[in-house]
Amino acid sequence: MTTRAPTPARTVLPALGTxxxxxxxxxxxxPIATAVLRAELTNVDLRCxxxxxxxxxxxxxxxxxxxxxVSAYFAEALQVALRAARTTDGAVDPTVGxxxxxxxxxxxxxxxxxxxxxxxxxxxxxxxxxxATGSGVLVSLGGDLTTAGPAPEDGWRIALADDHARxxxxxxxxxxxxxxxxxxxGIRVRTWRRDGRTLHHIVAPAxxxxxxxxxxxxxxxxxxxxxxxxxxxAAIVLGDRALDWLRDTALPVRLIGLxxxxxxxxxxxxxxxxxxxxxxx
Amino acid sequence: MAPxxxxxxxxxxPAGSPHARDHGxxxxxxxxxWIAVTAVAGxxxxxTLYTHLLPGTSASPALPGPPVxxxxxxxxxxxxxxxxxxxDDEGAAPVTxxxxxxxxxxxxxxxxxxxxxxxxx
Numbered sequence: 166m167t168t169r170a171p172t173p174a175r176t177v178l179p180a181l182g183t184x185x186x187x188x189x190x191x192x193x194x195x196p197i198a199t200a201v202l203r204a205e206l207t208n209v210d211l212r213c214x215x216x217x218x219x220x221x222x223x224x225x226x227x228x229x230x231x232x233x234x235v236s237a238y239f240a241e242a243l244q245v246a247l248r249a250a251r252t253t254d255g256a257v258d259p260t261v262g263x264x265x266x267x268x269x270x271x272x273x274x275x276x277x278x279x280x281x282x283x284x285x286x287x288x289x290x291x292x293x294x295x296x297a298t299g300s301g302v303l304v305s306l307g308g309d310l311t312t313a314g315p316a317p318e319d320g321w322r323i324a325l326a327d328d329h330a331r332x333x334x335x336x337x338x339x340x341x342x343x344x345x346x347x348x349x350x351g352i353r354v355r356t357w358r359r360d361g362r363t364l365h366h367i368v369a370p371a372x373x374x375x376x377x378x379x380x381x382x383x384x385x386x387x388x389x390x391x392x393x394x395x396x397x398x399a400a401i402v403l404g405d406r407a408l409d410w411l412r413d414t415a416l417p418v419r420l421i422g423l424x425x426x427x428x429x430x431x432x433x434x435x436x437x438x439x440x441x442x443x444x445x446x
Numbered sequence: 447m448a449p450x451x452x453x454x455x456x457x458x459x460p461a462g463s464p465h466a467r468d469h470g471x472x473x474x475x476x477x478x479x480w481i482a483v484t485a486v487a488g489x490x491x492x493x494t495l496y497t498h499l500l501p502g503t504s505a506s507p508a509l510p511g512p513p514v515x516x517x518x519x520x521x522x523x524x525x526x527x528x529x530x531x532x533x534d535d536e537g538a539a540p541v542t543x544x545x546x547x548x549x550x551x552x553x554x555x556x557x558x559x560x561x562x563x564x565x566x567x
Contacts, residue, residue, distance in 0.1 A: 303562065305562050308563060310562065319558060326565035341554050342551075344549055344550050354565075354566040389547065396546050414546050417549070431552065432552040
């Protein structure tokens, strides 16, 4: 006799221009988990909202050149951003915001969470929820997801896609994870036209221009969503040099080239295609 | 230790003379200097003593709270204030590792229906 593993309880919120998905293995934990998620989303927007005039980030930027006291949350986000710059040798840089805006990435995208703060918020929410409830937790913010606590019996099953909002009925490769995080960076989702060029939002700090397209989508598994997101973004920026850098990290990575060819590193499994139905977005 | 100003014994002068006034002023300045030097030395000694006695602290001066480096906008900042939510330290990410950390187990191929999707946004 086999026992069918219960389906995790799911909460999906439209939040800050993207989708926040929360899954818990213990359905009774959902109210607390949802409250933690809402509080975290509010907090990260108040602290790190790039286009929010009353955010702490805006206040700090307006006070450039002066000393000021910041919240512990902001300090943590800043440390995360600076560590990302350090570990990627500058391929990921928190100072490219002005270049991105100069390229036309403006308030049309204002409600999108800051790239550095979103995975941090996912990590924090998952850890706090698991600690508060003891339940297994998966938190996905715009497709960057992290887990905490005990995973479902057969792991968290994650569909891999170019766009996290891909229709659930489309088939695609799926992986199972029992811990850690997955994050995907890509150049096909947030694009816009300017001066006859199609631009994307991942800017190379060295040039101030969108990174030269080499990889369409990069999905990285890491211990934390922050690390997974950092490595994925760095891979897009590094382009041809990404493979050597990623091999040194030993992270499991799946890269899709512009022509659709797939490169796997760090023990990433071969794709197994299953029709996706009803997955949270 | 600085010598006490009272150790100085000058020659007696007639009261009310300019010489007596100058002598008094010099003596007053000496007393003021001696008090200032003693106060500074005492404060330094007590500070050093407390630094060694307080648990979890070292002799080197340190600011409380996580270290914050200069932002890209050359803004110096210190952490700790303006915390409206009071939960900022909970769930703090481990940001001390020097390189991205791989997961305990790499992802495995799965045939089941996905719980959710990872993708760019």
